[in-house]
Amino acid sequence: MENCTLKDFFSVKQLAMGVKSNQSIEEISIKSCCIKRGGIGIITEALKTNHSLKTFILHHTHNAKGDNDAGNLSKLLEVHSSLQKIELSWNNVGCHGAAKLAAGLKLNVSLRDVDLSYNYKIGDYGAGKLADALKVNHSLQTINLTRNGIGNNGSGKLAEALKVNRSIHSIILTENIIGDFGAEMLAGALKVNQTLQKIDLNGNKIGDAGTDKLADALKVNQRLQDIGLGDNNVGIDGATKLADALKLNRSLLTIDFKKNDIGSIGVLEFAKAMEVNESLKAIDLESNYADMPCNENGVIASSLLLSRSLQKINLGCFLIRAGEVWMLAEALKDNHTLLSIRLNRSRIDSQGASVLAEALTVNQTLQEIYLANNLIDEDGADKFGEVLEVNQSLIVLDLNFNLIGEDGAVKLAKGLKVNRTLKQMFLIYNEIGDDGAGKLAEALKINRSLQKLDLKLNLITISGMNAFAEVLGVVKSLQMMYSSVLDIVLSSNLFTSYGVEKLITALKGNQVLQQVDLRSNEFSSLEGRRVLIDILNSKRSFESSVPSLQENHWLFSNFYCPGVEIWEGNQTFGWDSSQGVRMGS
Numbered sequence: 001m002e003n004c005t006l007k008d009f010f011s012v013k014q015l016a017m018g019v020k021s022n023q024s025i026e027e028i029s030i031k032s033c034c035i036k037r038g039g040i041g042i043i044t045e046a047l048k049t050n051h052s053l054k055t056f057i058l059h060h061t062h063n064a065k066g067d068n069d070a071g072n073l074s075k076l077l078e079v080h081s082s083l084q085k086i087e088l089s090w091n092n093v094g095c096h097g098a099a100k101l102a103a104g105l106k107l108n109v110s111l112r113d114v115d116l117s118y119n120y121k122i123g124d125y126g127a128g129k130l131a132d133a134l135k136v137n138h139s140l141q142t143i144n145l146t147r148n149g150i151g152n153n154g155s156g157k158l159a160e161a162l163k164v165n166r167s168i169h170s171i172i173l174t175e176n177i178i179g180d181f182g183a184e185m186l187a188g189a190l191k192v193n194q195t196l197q198k199i200d201l202n203g204n205k206i207g208d209a210g211t212d213k214l215a216d217a218l219k220v221n222q223r224l225q226d227i228g229l230g231d232n233n234v235g236i237d238g239a240t241k242l243a244d245a246l247k248l249n250r251s252l253l254t255i256d257f258k259k260n261d262i263g264s265i266g267v268l269e270f271a272k273a274m275e276v277n278e279s280l281k282a283i284d285l286e287s288n289y290a291d292m293p294c295n296e297n298g299v300i301a302s303s304l305l306l307s308r309s310l311q312k313i314n315l316g317c318f319l320i321r322a323g324e325v326w327m328l329a330e331a332l333k334d335n336h337t338l339l340s341i342r343l344n345r346s347r348i349d350s351q352g353a354s355v356l357a358e359a360l361t362v363n364q365t366l367q368e369i370y371l372a373n374n375l376i377d378e379d380g381a382d383k384f385g386e387v388l389e390v391n392q393s394l395i396v397l398d399l400n401f402n403l404i405g406e407d408g409a410v411k412l413a414k415g416l417k418v419n420r421t422l423k424q425m426f427l428i429y430n431e432i433g434d435d436g437a438g439k440l441a442e443a444l445k446i447n448r449s450l451q452k453l454d455l456k457l458n459l460i461t462i463s464g465m466n467a468f469a470e471v472l473g474v475v476k477s478l479q480m481m482y483s484s485v486l487d488i489v490l491s492s493n494l495f496t497s498y499g500v501e502k503l504i505t506a507l508k509g510n511q512v513l514q515q516v517d518l519r520s521n522e523f524s525s526l527e528g529r530r531v532l533i534d535i536l537n538s539k540r541s542f543e544s545s546v547p548s549l550q551e552n553h554w555l556f557s558n559f560y561c562p563g564v565e566i567w568e569g570n571q572t573f574g575w576d577s578s579q580g581v582r583m584g585s
Helices: 009-021 039-047 066-079 095-107 123-136 152-164 179-192 208-220 236-246 263-273 296-304 325-334 350-360 378-390 405-418 434-444 462-474 497-507 526-536 539-545
Strands: 027-031 055-059 085-087 113-115 142-144 170-172 198-200 226-228 254-256 282-284 312-314 340-342 368-370 396-398 424-426 452-454 487-489 515-517 553-555
Touching: 009 039, 039 066, 066 095, 095 123, 123 152, 152 179, 179 208, 208 236, 236 263, 263 296, 296 325, 325 350, 350 378, 378 405, 405 434, 434 462
Parallel strands: 027 055, 055 085, 085 113, 113 142, 142 170, 170 198, 198 226, 226 254, 254 282, 282 312, 312 340, 340 368, 368 396, 396 424, 424 452, 452 487, 487 515, 515 553
Antiparallel strands: none
């Protein structure tokens, strides 16, 4: 259930009776609903007699009494033997509620996953009580304590628990206030714990001192596979210590180190470590203020590509000058392990893009390249169009927020007609108009691999919409030949209700498309408004005519459509829970 109302006693009682009588239900999900006070207690009481439920999600419940509801759930945990996952994110659970849940966790033997994220008032006291439970509980494997207001004391208690707990595989402590002292306590636990596989400490005000202690722990711990230290206060010294640890560590597979302040020198230290390390698969170094003179960034970036193990690299905001990109491109030609590279916001122009594109005609292993927010114009797009004609490995091409324009879109469309591997293409905010959209639509008649095409925030009007309507109509007669575009995003363009009417007509009988996103367009004609109202309020008839959309999404929010009111109970088209059924921005 999502965006629902269970304010009256009768509604809550009906749901509780259904839960009691249905002994095959495995998941209950209540998201962004307004529930009568005491309603959660009635539902959890009913769940005590249900022996099939495995997942219970209570997310962002309006009118919730967090601590009281946590108490009711604690009583459920004491007796329920099949429940494996419980989510209470955004529910105003405080320190006393966390203490009540901890009491239930001490007795529960089935739960595997607990999510208490975004309950700001849990704090050190609540974290301490949960830590006490972890010393006793032997079934829990994942606990999410994101943004719970946990500081030094709470993280110290959790660290003590991790020294004795043998079941926890993942602990998420993102966006708390752990700091260097808390990091030191957790590092001590990592030297002892031999079961933890993931620890997320992103956004915790950890500096060089705390990172130094964690690095020492990684020299000893050979079980941890994933560590998150992004969005902290780590500088060059901390990065150097962590890089040195990587030379000895053989278990880490993923490091998130984005949004620190290690600069190009820190990135270089990681590159040196990767000459020795043969286990790390993914590293995120985005937004680390890496900008050095003397063409050193190109050398550093290409050094990372010499790694024999790395499969994913994020170098977003790593400023690579025009004369440096060729170094990266040459390294890419010789690399046979990298699957994904992100170079967003790196000031790469069309000359640099052309060099990278040429490398992709040689490299046949890279699957994803992200080049959003650069300076790539139609010439760069032309080269990537040529890449699509010959490359047999690329699955994702992201050129969002560039300068592709009409001519660039035409050249990409030419490549799409030949390509047989690309599944997702992102072209958001590229000044693409009707000519470019028309050519891309035409390519979709032939292309047999593309599943998602994102064209939001362009300049597409009714003419471009008609081109897509024609393509989607063709699917009915080319079901076996046509490759399945599952998701088309045309939100925030310039077409009106007449264009959407044409698209809707074309969609009837479509067996392929799963999502159409038409948000934030202008629907002002009287006839267009009537068509829109008929569609939104005729769930059964529309779903039967477009069967592939039945369990997916038709996104229609944020229209400029003055004077139109939509039936607020309509749930046909997968409304974004933050948008509801608003008409207008």
